[in-house]
Amino acid sequence: MSEITEKLFMYLELPFVRYAVIVGVLIALCSSLLGVTLVLKRFSFIGDGLSHVAFGAMAVASVLNVSNDMVIVLPVTVVSAILLLSGGRKAKIKGDAAIAMISVGALAFGYLLMNIFSTSSNLSGDVCSTLFGSTSILTLTSKEVWLCVALSVAVVVIFLLFYNKIFAVTFDEDFSKAVGTKAQRYNFLLATVIAVIIVLAMNLVGSLLISALVIFPALSAMRIFRSFKAVTICSAVVSVICAFVGIIISILAGTPVGSTIVAADAVVFIIFYIAGMIRGGVQ
């Protein structure tokens, strides 16, 4: 045991490992905060859809040889998020179908573009790392870490400031509109924040696994807690712990970072599910 802790401390002294832990934990925190709202709004799959859009945009960026692909990826993802979330109930194509359509469409076009105009010698490796998360989390520069810290702080502050409004609009949009809250504005705000988180999180777990970061902590928390505040706090704590533990395990055991974190989230969900059943049975 002491050997493992020794190894762990040795790793934690390395700057790139510390960067990875900081970024991973922050991304997990942000995605879990909004996860509760997304799950309740029946938009669990939006993470998946948007990350595939981001994947497509990334392919376009690499074909166009744009040096900083964020310039293309972020705006495209934000616009898609707004279109998906604001369409809401009145849209001609309903939420789940719209997400599925955009998701697979963008994935197909992205892969197609990468295939046709590829400049890389290791195409399948590139695609695989974009889909399942790359080791790029371990090669972050301090500039990228600061960008991630700044965006995460912004997301948390926005969430805290608008917490009550987000709750109200999620619980009952019609009531909010009736009493004069500009519900649509909050939907736009949510969409933008989610898009930013997704683009950030792609570095960590890759586009196929992003939904897990968004929905698992929220679903776990909902098994046990019964108020919105408690669910939100619990989901944030669960997500942060899982991300931390996942990164450490992946470093120690040499497993892929993204899937290890998601596996940790899934295990916690099962534990919470059973705990919820036992608690429900006792009452």
Added chain:
Amino acid sequence: MEQLICRDVSLGYEGNAIISGLNFSIGSGDYLCIVGENGSGKSTLMKTLLGLIPPLSGEIVRGGGLCANEIGYLPQQTAIQRDFPASVTEIVLSGFQAHCGMRPFYNKEEKRTALENMERLGITDLAKRCYRELSGGQQQRVLLARALCATTKLLLLDEPVAGLDPMVTADMYALIDSLNKEGVTIIMISHDICAAVKYASHILHIGDVLFFGTKQEYLRSDVSKYFSGECVKR
């Protein structure tokens, strides 16, 4: 004093009018029941009154110092709410959302008023409970308390007794009646013509024939004979 006046209003979706030529007004302290068959446009009318959808033509005028966000609303329950993890207090407090403006949190005054409203509706002991675990009648009381936090001037109730058993229904009607006696204007959509005739001061009947008037006028009119059957005769 007139709180809400509809002048020659047509309403519907995407240019298709469901109701046209609607004229009525409701004064402070009135109890208006909107009755009519399924699909006659009752819920559409309510959404139009709330400003959720614009009227196709005509105008809806607010009077008597009633501001845009001073209409409380008791909606029909949505699927989302059935498994929503939220405590009763959180939901009741959200009635104040429009009062805050850009202020992010609820203040002491609002929290106190929320408690008062919960007491008024007899749900103080449920404060910490989870909304989805409550019975239908309790849930309606919670939503009613939230509506009272939004305003105490005018409440719009969309079928407040849908899905409740007869005992709870009677309680709910008594509760709404007592709020009305305390001076809250009530506009209620109902299928239950007997309750409408029993409690309301005014009736708006929509459908093939439009009728608006006091309860007494309604009972004398032809519309009621065709629609309401035996419970009117009693």
